[in-house]
Amino acid sequence: MTEGKLIHATEAAKFLQSEFKLSVSDRTVCRALKEAGLRAAEKVKKPDLFPKNIKEHYEFALASKDWIVADLERVVWLDETKINRFCSDDMS
Numbered sequence: 001m002t003e004g005k006l007i008h009a010t011e012a013a014k015f016l017q018s019e020f021k022l023s024v025s026d027r028t029v030c031r032a033l034k035e036a037g038l039r040a041a042e043k044v045k046k047p048d049l050f051p052k053n054i055k056e057h058y059e060f061a062l063a064s065k066d067w068i069v070a071d072l073e074r075v076v077w078l079d080e081t082k083i084n085r086f087c088s089d090d091m092s
Helices: 009-020 026-035 051-064
Strands: none
16 A cells, blocks of 8 residues: 555455455455554646756667666666655644
């Protein structure tokens, strides 16, 4: 559920039944998720890339298409995912 592979409790119940042979209802899964502090939320849509970014990505791909592992090891790859551990930014 937290990885986004299962969309709702019904899918989670079916997964538990098929993978672990557990006979569990979707309502039980729902209660367990709620007790674990998880709740339903809409997926946040990420903005599309701007044309400038698309062009830069494409140019980088063309320039690096023949690179070997040694070339790739010289690049600093950033994961720009922002994660708030304790509270949201708005503090409300």
